[in-house]
Structure formats: structure tokens, C-alpha cells
Amino acid sequence: MTNENHKSGFVAIVGRPNVGKSTLLNRIVRQKIAIMSDKAQTTRNKIQGIYTTEDAQIVFIDTPGIHKPKTKLGDFMVETAYSALREVDSILFMVSADQPRGKGDDFIIEHLKEAKAPVSLVINKIDTVRKDDLLPIIDDYKEQFDFKEIFPISATEGSNVERFLETLTEDMPEGPQFFPADQVTDHPEYFIVAELIREKVLELTEQEVPHSVAVVTESMKREDGDKIHIQATIIVERDSQKGIIIGKGGKMLKNIGTKARKDIENMLGDKVFLELWVKVQKNWRDKRTDLLNYGYKKSDY
Missing domain, CATH: 3.30.300.20 (K homology (KH) domain)
Incomplete structure (x- = not known):
């Protein structure tokens, strides 16, 4: 039986290379579908991870880290990341709590100002900083952009990930289930x-x-x-x-x-x-x- 108020939507995850986008995606779908490495530009294609509950289905799009391209492959990766912003219901801008806001983050924020979908800030790796250091980080990013929500999480430890998913689900529009309940990615x-x-x-x-x-x-x-x-x-x-x-x-x-x-x-x-x-x-x-x-x-x- 289908839930009449079923929610569904597409969510893009963007950010600088190596802030933990793939780690979060793997945690959400509880399976390894996106590869992880401490080397920059690990993700090259758009990876779709599918999160399904009884009442909702969210398709997460993990994009390549946005960087200054030096090759045609680099151009492809950055264009892939930007294209993901065009047709989604929500955008997650992911930053790392252990790295100060840099030119790369500012560059992405400028692009996000043109996005039609609401943008939330995900501050990852909160397990690597003291709680007292977190508020200044939040305040700093608030000054740069009017984020819909701010989620401090640890993708590695799983801290706050469930709450983050609940809030995100509430914000999704009503819609159908696009994929079978047991499917975790659209990639072959x-x-x-x-x-x-x-x-x-x-x-x-x-x-x-x-x-x-x-x-x-x-x-x-x-x-x-x-x-x-x-x-x-x-x-x-x-x-x-x-x-x-x-x-x-x-x-x-x-x-x-x-x-x-x-x-x-x-x-x-x-x-x-x-x-x-x-x-x-x-x-x-x-x-x-x-x-x-x-x-x-x-x-x-």
C-alpha cells in the first residue's frame, strides 16, 4: 500500500575536494557505493545514492569536488558538479570543521547564490574539533550566505546523521518512489x-x-x-x-x-x-x- 503523503526528491552534495562527501553518502545508504581516499578529486562522476524509508525516498547526488580544472577531465568533473545543482530539490554545501573557510569555499558559495533550490550547510568532521570551536565556524558561514539549515555532523562517526536525514526528509516535496526500496544506487x-x-x-x-x-x-x-x-x-x-x-x-x-x-x-x-x-x-x-x-x-x- 502506498503512503498518500509519500515524500521524494533529489539532493545534490557539493563542496571542495576531500571534505567527506563520499563518506556521508556511504553512511546514508549503509553500503559502499562511492570510493573514499585522502587524495583530492577522488570522485569523478556523479554518484547517486538512494535513501528509502517507509514514507520517503531521497536520491542523493555526490558530485566531484569543485576545483580549478587543469585538464579536459577536470573540466568534465566541475561541469558534472554544477549540472547537479540545476535540477534538484535541495542542495547540501559540505565543509570540513577542521579546515578554515578558504577561496575554494567562497568560489562555491558565489555559484550557490545563483541556485534555485534551497541550500543547507553541512559541517562535517565535528569529531575533529572542540565544541567551543564550532560556533565561530557556524557564525562565519552564516555571514556569507543565508542557509536554510545548518547541520553539524560527523560522517565517519555517524554523529547527528539521523537527525540530519529526518530534517531533510521533512523538507522534501510530496512525490512518488522512483526506485525499488532495496536499490541503493543507480550505477551499474x-x-x-x-x-x-x-x-x-x-x-x-x-x-x-x-x-x-x-x-x-x-x-x-x-x-x-x-x-x-x-x-x-x-x-x-x-x-x-x-x-x-x-x-x-x-x-x-x-x-x-x-x-x-x-x-x-x-x-x-x-x-x-x-x-x-x-x-x-x-x-x-x-x-x-x-x-x-x-x-x-x-x-x-
Whole structure:
């Protein structure tokens, strides 16, 4: 039976790189659908996470961190973030309590002034500062923008996240349930598998490698032994990066594969045989065809 007063809506999460947008999204949907890393610009595509209760459904859109682009990939990421602001019912501007407001935040606030949807401020990582330090942060941001709500939370610890979700749900318009109740993302498994592999590359390799990496899931099929056989290619821009990812005697690639396989098995609920290749595609981040081939398509908005 459908609730007559059912609420639903779309909510965009925007902010500087590395303020915890993906961590919050994973907590909301209680599953890992967005990869996490302490390296900036981890999220490249728009990731949709679906939060469903008996009375409501909210589709959260986790956007790439807004930054000054230096490549065509960078342009794509920033345009993806801005496009998410155009057709949502609410916008969450996320900042980190342990970082002072900077030029990047001011830059985003200027763009938010043009947004039609109401904007709320989410101050994340409150577990990293003293309570006394929180009020000045709130006051400072209040002076910059007239926020609809202000939510101090810790996405890692879960502090205040339930209250935040309740308030957000109350603010949603009445509307239908867009997705089945058990669906937590609109992305296909192929996409999430590639993202989980990329997360391990970010985690295990040096600073120069992460931004140059793309991952493509080539095939996923169930073998006779009931294992899912996955083949994926890690793409880099230079031979030296290929060497780093393969590692001495293939050790690094094996390590990436082992760690990624565990996360993929958790997501799929099945045993997985993961086969990885590494391929060099020079300057792929500045080539439109390569960007399209590796899944960086212009936004649907």
C-alpha cells in the first residue's frame, strides 16, 4: 500500500575536494557505493545514492569536488558538479570543521547564490574539533550566505546523521518512489567494480599516479564454479606509471587486486576471480575520445 503523503526528491552534495562527501553518502545508504581516499578529486562522476524509508525516498547526488580544472577531465568533473545543482530539490554545501573557510569555499558559495533550490550547510568532521570551536565556524558561514539549515555532523562517526536525514526528509516535496526500496544506487555494477579497483590504486600508489588512472571493467561473467570472473584494465598515461602499478615482480598489481576483490565480493555477495591488466594511453585526460571510452560522458542534466 502506498503512503498518500509519500515524500521524494533529489539532493545534490557539493563542496571542495576531500571534505567527506563520499563518506556521508556511504553512511546514508549503509553500503559502499562511492570510493573514499585522502587524495583530492577522488570522485569523478556523479554518484547517486538512494535513501528509502517507509514514507520517503531521497536520491542523493555526490558530485566531484569543485576545483580549478587543469585538464579536459577536470573540466568534465566541475561541469558534472554544477549540472547537479540545476535540477534538484535541495542542495547540501559540505565543509570540513577542521579546515578554515578558504577561496575554494567562497568560489562555491558565489555559484550557490545563483541556485534555485534551497541550500543547507553541512559541517562535517565535528569529531575533529572542540565544541567551543564550532560556533565561530557556524557564525562565519552564516555571514556569507543565508542557509536554510545548518547541520553539524560527523560522517565517519555517524554523529547527528539521523537527525540530519529526518530534517531533510521533512523538507522534501510530496512525490512518488522512483526506485525499488532495496536499490541503493543507480550505477551499474560494472561502474562500481571499476571504482573499487581505482580506490585501491589511489590507496596504494604514489602521489603522481592517482590522477592519471582510469579503470574500465571489460567483462563480468559467472564461471562454472559459481565464481564471478571479472576482467578489468587499469589505464595510465606513462610507462613509468605502469611500472609503479605493476610493481617489482607484479607485487603491487597483486596487492591492488587482492584488496579490490574483497570489496567487490562484499558488494556482489559472491566469490570473485579478478583479472587485472595495465595499459598506457598517453595524455588520455585531455583527449575527448578517451574520456568517452573510459566512462566520462557529459551529464544527462
